[in-house]
């Protein structure tokens with residue numbers, strides 16, 4: 512049985528589906544601080560089977576010990592964590608507590624339970640503002656541009672030291688580039704609880720009329736059109752990478768690092784154009800000054816994952832945008848009928864509006 516922490520979240524849920532699809536049994540641990548139990552229903556519908564669910568926190572050692580005692584867990588995929596860059600600047604301690612403290616407590620509980628196979632949801636942010644492009648796994652880490660990035664790097668360092676101290680550990684550090692998109696059924700995707708600070712979720716909310724305009728931070732970078740360039744990867748491709756990494760780690764020893772990206776960068780304006788072309792919706796945008804901590808460009812050299820895991824992103828940017836839009840329309844449809852019913856009471860309108868804001 513595989514434990515997926517953060518398994519009701521955006522990426523974790525896709526990983527759980529992937530594991531179920533390969534016949535694995537799965538238990539999810541999530542405190543639901545940024546997700547909800549609806550993910551469990553969606554996973555069950557799409558996967559044809561249920562994952563077990565435990566409401567709990569990776570920082571809670573007693574809960575973890577009980578979890579390892581109750582379930583025959585053989586490996587852990589650790590997706591739980593906080594991920595909003597701006598929030599991490601305002602509340603660094605919360606980020607270090609969850610992302611670093613939570614990872615340490617999880618590793619302690621794993622060791623106590625005799626479970627030593629671990630995959631960690633890391634991020635390209637650990638490379639900071641890399642002078643080398645594309646970025647391969649030998650590029651230096653160590654200068655992330657915000658506390659979120661430092662928390663991911665610190666957690667990586669904890670796991671690397673641990674594996675160096677004890678050969679029973681087999682750890683995979685998966686450095687995600689920019690996961691976007693949704694399940695290709697349109698039934699499972701990202702549902703941001705707060706104002707999104709990444710391009711795609713914000714763009715989708717503008718396209719669906721929840722927000723007025725897309726703010727584009729910086730149009731004077733040394734890139735193809737002055738806007739920031741990122742390596743967007745379909746979340747289903749990303750989830751497949753976890754399955755292949757798990758195969759590679761089982762029975763192994765030490766730390767392996769793999770970039771999960773497509774190897775292709777797109778600027779903000781290229782993404783907006785592709786969205787309009789693919790989904791037929793235009794997105795009003797306004798240019799703003801550069802945002803502190805943003806790098807001009809970042810894309811992966813994914814060759815190591817291709818050679819060692821046989822993993823390659825198969826889905827195109829158009830696939831990512833189409834699937835994300837299908838999901839966004841589904842989310843919006845759940846709320847709009849309430850908003851637009853003519854006989855609706857003012858209280859219900861206010862309630863529906865706050866629900867819409869919370870989606």
Ligand SMILES: NC(=O)c1ccc[n+]([C@@H]2O[C@H](COP(=O)([O-])OP(=O)(O)OC[C@H]3O[C@@H](n4cnc5c(N)ncnc54)[C@H](O)[C@@H]3O)[C@@H](O)[C@H]2O)c1
Nearest residue numbers: 517520521522541542543544545546568569591592632634
């Ligand atoms: N989405 C991205 O762009 C991206 C990029 C690189 C890396 N990552 C990493 O991937 C992981 C998953 O990201 P996501 O986009 O699915 O985020 P998400 O917020 O959708 O999912 C994270 C899940 O973890 C849960 N969680 C948070 N803190 C917890 C705790 N202390 N104990 C138990 N559960 C907790 C949340 O409720 C949520 O369900 C994160 O660790 C994130 O740092 C994400």
